[in-house]
Amino acid sequence: MPGITHRVLETNGIHLHVAEAGEGPLVLLLHGWPESWYSWRHQIPALAAAGFHVVAPDVRGYGGSSAPPEVEAYRMKELVADFVGLLNALGERTAVVIGHDWGAAMAWTCAALHPDRFRAVVGLSVPHLGRSPQPPIALFNTLFKDRWFYVLYFQEPGVAEAELEADIPRTIRTIFAGTPGFDVTAEAVRSRKPGDGFLTGVEPPARLPAWLTEEDLAFFSKEFAHSGFRGGLNRYRNMDRDWHELPELATVKIEQPALFVVGEKDPGRAFAPVDLMKPLVPHLQEMLVIPGAGHWIQQERPDEVNAALLRFLKSLPA
Template sequence: MNVIRHRTVSVNGLNMHLAEAGSGPLVLLLHGFPELWYSWRHQLPALAAAGYHAVAPDLRGHGRTDGPPEVEDYGMSDHVADAVALLDALGARTAVLVGHDWGANTVWAAAELHPERFTALAALSVPHRPRSPRPPIEMLRTFTGDRFNWMLHFQEPGTAEAEFSADVPRAVRLMLYGLSGDAGDLGVHLLTQLPRTTVLLNEIPEPPSPLPWLTAADLSYYSTEYERTGFTGGLNRYRNADRDWHHLPTLATRPLDQPALFLAGALDTAVRYGNLSAMRDLVPNLADPIVLRGAGHWIQQERPDEVNAALIKFLQAVS
């Protein structure tokens, strides 16, 4: 039996909490928002059983990892530096890097900035995109007009924190449900069809029945951690989007040579409105994207068996 172990290591000046399982070639698993290492609870033992050392950290500002105080401490360069320093702390020269949501963005960036350290990549739910012609928040403000947008809603420090912290279990439950496959077209409505003055959580109904992939114990773990830490660490990642654009001017401008895998749910808006075939211009060694029917944004939690099988097949192919 591959039991998940926990420890804290020093990474890039932070005390970083890790959950890990198994031994063998290193696979790093980077979560998104509002998530934690716990989002990989199904993958850690499966990868360990397949012969890998699977490590899922709480990223900076999340869970039991230190949260630096300034918004500027959550830029993409900081997250990439954490990933590289984590390899060093684990005594590993290279690793396969896997990420979901914002973690997927970090995978694409780290692979480009440090190709010698990350030899293969797997991204869940967020495809690789070329560099935008203008800062992304600036472009979003023009594009969305009077419509609500999550990314813009999260920009002002304190606003989303107050909304989510008023009832943390409700906030976590509704956000995870709202973008899941169980919610059907609700995610499209939330991301494209609401007025700018929307109070986000008021637009997401309670799940009509318990979610088969998210137990009461799962929700309790997320809620307990976010009640303790607050949501600022994750939200600050959104607040660095334009800063990243200026600070990393060559990012997403040249092809990645590593073998890569992309997995997503068919009901994820990134799939509905994205051009997955266009990724090949920047990721020429991309395997055929895997899109799971009926799944939403939280793919490794909603469909763990299929995600595990795809990851293990990919890892075996690139070993």
């Protein structure tokens, strides 16, 4: 894309491919599942034009970045170390960290554990909920009992990979433009039984939403044809490990300036109670709900998201 450069940097013993643009204070953009740096294609030029050095890595396991084979290589401690090391590789002391989906969880955790390195934080779609009262997988088993739930389906290595990689273009089209398996409010998802897959009962739509092009889908499909889905899925397989390794998340407060943005129709709102984050993020400046927007918020509604990000960034101390 014009104005965006690419390079590979070494951090925390691995290599991260990054897309970057602009000069000025560093802004780090962290994508979610199943995405890539390309999810920020509308934000990178806008933030760069406003006077920021914008860096969007492919998270480990994705795109052009290293993809270690071990499940535990994707625990939150390793991911946070990647991003602290990325600041070092860039020669920067601090950054504003912005994340979407799993990238939001990473951003919140970066801010919680390293307030000296991450001077402000923005979460898109996923709020900061601290630490659950019990390990997440046990909690999900209690909540969903015999009902199908995508996080539980993702736990067995190799199962979801085989399904999602069987026809990558179809998978990507269904997840981004159709009914994704994480939409627990959708009838096709609610009617699933144990043993069903992430794509069971749903079909890729013939027509794309206005915010998504065939070229966009082709880019994502090419990235996952290269990397596969295992790295991203391994993030879900570390939820209990994170719970045990990061007990401080139960009480630590994020004292930096913060912003939360979510789509009104994001299916994650059904099981991520936003109000729980308020005592953990006392300097949350705004909780913005964008009417009509879904989960892929920065791609669906780039103008509104960019305006909110720039309003927040320009409010920060120089």
